[in-house]
Each structure stands twice: as structure tokens, then as C-alpha cells.
Amino acid sequence: xxxLIIILLSAVFINNYVLSKFLGICPxxxxxxxxxxxxxxxIAVIFVMLIATAATWPIQHYLLDPHDLGYLQxxxxxxxxxxxxxxxxxxxxxxxxSLHRSLGVYLPLITTNCAVLGVxxxxxxENYTFIEAMVNSLGSGLGFLIAMVMFSGVRSAIxxxxxxxxxxxxxxxxxxxxxxxxxxxGFGGVIENLFA
Amino acid sequence: MRTVRNFTKGxxxxxxxxxxxxxTCPTLATSTSVINALGMGAAATIVLVLSNIVISALRKVIxxxxxxxxxxxxxxxxxxxxxxxxxxxxxxxxxxLGIYLPLIVVNxxxxxxxEMFASxxxxxxxxxxxxGMGTGFTLALFLMAAIREVFGNGTFCGIEIPVLAENKIxxxxxxxxxxxxxGLLIAVVNKIGRxxxxxxxxxxxxxxxxxxxxxxxxxxxxxxxxxx
Numbered sequence: 001x002x003x004l005i006i007i008l009l010s011a012v013f014i015n016n017y018v019l020s021k022f023l024g025i026c027p028x029x030x031x032x033x034x035x036x037x038x039x040x041x042x043i044a045v046i047f048v049m050l051i052a053t054a055a056t057w058p059i060q061h062y063l064l065d066p067h068d069l070g071y072l073q074x075x076x077x078x079x080x081x082x083x084x085x086x087x088x089x090x091x092x093x094x095x096x097x098s099l100h101r102s103l104g105v106y107l108p109l110i111t112t113n114c115a116v117l118g119v120x121x122x123x124x125x126e127n128y129t130f131i132e133a134m135v136n137s138l139g140s141g142l143g144f145l146i147a148m149v150m151f152s153g154v155r156s157a158i159x160x161x162x163x164x165x166x167x168x169x170x171x172x173x174x175x176x177x178x179x180x181x182x183x184x185x186g187f188g189g190v191i192e193n194l195f196a
Numbered sequence: 197m198r199t200v201r202n203f204t205k206g207x208x209x210x211x212x213x214x215x216x217x218x219x220t221c222p223t224l225a226t227s228t229s230v231i232n233a234l235g236m237g238a239a240a241t242i243v244l245v246l247s248n249i250v251i252s253a254l255r256k257v258i259x260x261x262x263x264x265x266x267x268x269x270x271x272x273x274x275x276x277x278x279x280x281x282x283x284x285x286x287x288x289x290x291x292x293l294g295i296y297l298p299l300i301v302v303n304x305x306x307x308x309x310x311e312m313f314a315s316x317x318x319x320x321x322x323x324x325x326x327x328g329m330g331t332g333f334t335l336a337l338f339l340m341a342a343i344r345e346v347f348g349n350g351t352f353c354g355i356e357i358p359v360l361a362e363n364k365i366x367x368x369x370x371x372x373x374x375x376x377x378x379g380l381l382i383a384v385v386n387k388i389g390r391x392x393x394x395x396x397x398x399x400x401x402x403x404x405x406x407x408x409x410x411x412x413x414x415x416x417x418x419x420x421x422x423x424x
């Protein structure tokens with residue numbers, strides 16, 4: 001149990017996917033302008049990360065590993081994720097149209113999001129059990145959510161300021177991201193000592 | 197002449213990293229040291245050239261409706277091949293690039309060039325375009341890595357630099373330094389380049405997701421205008 005909590009907390013804070021591993025930077029910079037978009041995107045990411053892990057973990061352990069097909073991992077995982085996202089979109093559209101209206105637009109963006117493929121590959125390279133892998137995916141998704149929410153706050157504070165012309169747009173956003181990421185470095189070492 | 201232009205546009209005018217702002221994830225993650233940056237750049241360039249050649253050769257065979265999944269499968273196959281080569285001949289590079297090597301599959305630059313250029317042009321032109329874009333990607337990575345390694349670690353390609361080695365700014369090699377150096381570099385490019393700073397602050401041209409993404413961003417701007 002303690003191990004699961006450590007995995008969860010370190011995925012959220014220490015190894016934050018966006019701010020310390022640089023996975024999923026595109027949506028982080030592209031969709032973080034407004035809070036409700038940031039939250040919608042993050043919830044879609046958490047959702048897809050969980051189902052992607054639930055699908056790829058058994059494939060890796062019961063299909064690829066026993067038949068010595070580990071080298072097919074990249075191809076199989078990206079195909080499974082792309083198919084899953086399509087499937088989820090169809091199912092949501094048919095059965096939960098209200099959820100589809102709020103998340104639907106973000107789903108196609110997630111297929112080629114490196115955070116989702118990244119979490120499935122990392123779960124395998126860290127040799128997590130199924131439960132640990134699911135907890136790690138949940139933590140990574142929550143970390144993404146926190147980073148997005150925090151950053152959309154930072155961005156709304158930047159807007160309306162007098163910024164030098166060459167820094168307008170992306171450069172100032174990146175510098176702000178640097179400071180946000182700096183604040184997350186403060187968590188380093190906290191989690192291990194919490195349970196020591 | 198056109199060949200030369202196809203090649204050079206990727207390096208300067210349409211540099212994938214500093215002007216089009218594609219492939220930010222590997223740029224930030226692997227630019228901690230010059231060796232890593234060059235390794236990543238080389239791997240991505242090989243995949244880019246080969247994928248442009250294959251996709252351009254198959255452009256009349258692949259049905260339009262399922263082109264993106266087809267491209268992804270082709271690219272994933274090429275990435276797997278490169279990954280196995282790196283594992284066999286440069287195991288230390290494989291270790292330091294880690295997860296970012298398989299993640300070349302979802303690098304926007306590669307899918308973007310397939311969609312924007314290779315699917316509409318002949319094989320040779322596509323190969324040149326891929327090589328130019330790959331070179332631009334590698335140069336931008338090299339530039340960032342050089343700044344981060346020289347000032348952050350006091351070394352260049354692992355060789356120590358006398359004065360800087362004693363006065364490291366080690367934050368530059370960590371995550372915040374990556375964002376910071378990248379932001380400053382783009383600001384410098386904006387300053388030097390005569391082109392105006394982009395209106396939308398995230399350059400999505402060429403990204404296959406641009407259509408969906410711009411829908412979200414555009415709806416944002418419309419709402420903002422409405423409020424004003």
C-alpha cells in the first residue's frame with residue numbers, strides 16, 4: 001500500500017510529466033490559455049491514459065513478452081492507443097453525448113500525444129505490476145491536470161502585461177513555464193522522506 | 197535550384213523547432229548534453245528522410261481517408277528499426293535517450309512533413325525536404341544543448357572548459373533551464389528574423405492535429421472578443 005502511495009505521489013509531483021519529463025508539451029502550451037479548456041483536456045488525458053494502460057499492460061505481458069516480440073512494442077502500442085481513442089469517441093458519442101460534447105474535441109488531439117504513449121512504455125520499463133501501472137497512470141494524469149491548471153492561472157496573469165515585442169507570444173509563455181517548473185522542483189525528496 | 201531551396205528552408209526560414217515550434221518534447225528533453233542532442237537529431241533525421249521517401253512513394257496507393265493511421269504505422273516501423281540499430285551499435289546513447297527514442301513516433305515534425313510535403317510531392321523532393329528539416333531540427337537541438345551544457349555543466353561534448361567548470365549554473369541542465377533557454381532562443385529568433393511575431397502564440401502549421409487544435413484556440417479568441 002505504501003508503495004502505491006509513493007508511486008502515485010511521485011508521479012504527480014516529483015516526476016511530473018509536463019514539468020520535469022517534458023512529455024505532452026504541445027497541449028501544455030497550446031490548450032492552457034483558458035481554465036475550462038485546460039481542465040477538459042486534462043480529464044480527457046487522464047481517461048485515455050487509464051484505458052491505454054489497461055489495454056497495453058495485458059498485451060505486453062500476455063502477448064508480446066511470452067512470444068519474444070518485445071521489439072514490436074512501439075508499433076503495437078501506438079496502434080492500440082489510436083484505435084482505443086477512436087472507439088472511446090464512438091462509444092461516448094452514442095451513449096453519453098453530454099460528455100462527448102465537453103471532451104470530444106480533445107480526444108483526437110490525444111492520439112499522438114507523447115504523454116500517453118510515454119506512460120504505457122514507462123510502465124513496462126519500470127516493471128510495474130498491473131495495479132502499480134494503473135496507479136502510475138492515474139498519478140501521471142493527475143500531475144498533468146495540476147500542471148495545466150496551475151499554468152493556465154499563470155498565463156492569465158501574463159495577459160495584459162506590457163511585454164517586449166520579441167518576447168510576445170511563445171517566448172514569455174516558455175519563461176513562465178520555466179518558473180512554474182522551478183516551483184515543482186521544491187517537491188524533490190519530500191515524498192521519500194514522508195514515509196521514511 | 198528548387199532542390200537547394202527545399203533543403204535550406206528547413207534550416208532557416210521554416211526551422212521546425214525555432215520557427216514552426218514543432219517537436220518541443222524531444223527538444224526540451226534531450227538537449228541536456230551535446231552528444232544526446234546530436235544522437236537524437238541523427239535518429240530523427242534518419243526516420244524523417246526514410247518516412248518522407250516511403251510516404252511519397254506510396255502517396256497514390258494510400259487512401260485519403262485512412263492516411264493518418266497509415267502514416268503512423270509506417271513511421272512506427274521505421275522508428276522501431278532505428279531503435280534496434282541504436283540499441284545494437286550505440287547502447288550508451290540508447291540508455292541516455294531512453295523513452296524519447298521510441299517517442300520519435302509521435303514527433304509532430306515527422307507526421308507534419310508527411311502530411312504537408314511528402315503526400316503531395318515526388319520522392320526525391322520529399323527526401324531533400326526531410327533531410328533539410330532533419331538538419332534544421334538537429335542544428336536547433338545542437339544550439340540549445342551547447343548553451344545548456346557549456347553554461348550548465350561547464351563542459352562541451354564531455355570536455356571540461358576551464359573557468360566555466362568551476363562556475364556552473366546547474367539549473368540550466370535541469371527541467372526549468374530547458375524551458376528558459378528555449379524561450380530565450382525563440383525570442384532571439386523573433387528579434388533577428390524580420391518576420392513579425394506570430395499572431396497565434398503556438399505555431400501549429402504542419403501539425404496534423406492543427407485543425408482540431410485551432411478549433412479550440414479559435415473558439416477561445418472568439419469568446420475573448422465577445423467579452424471585450
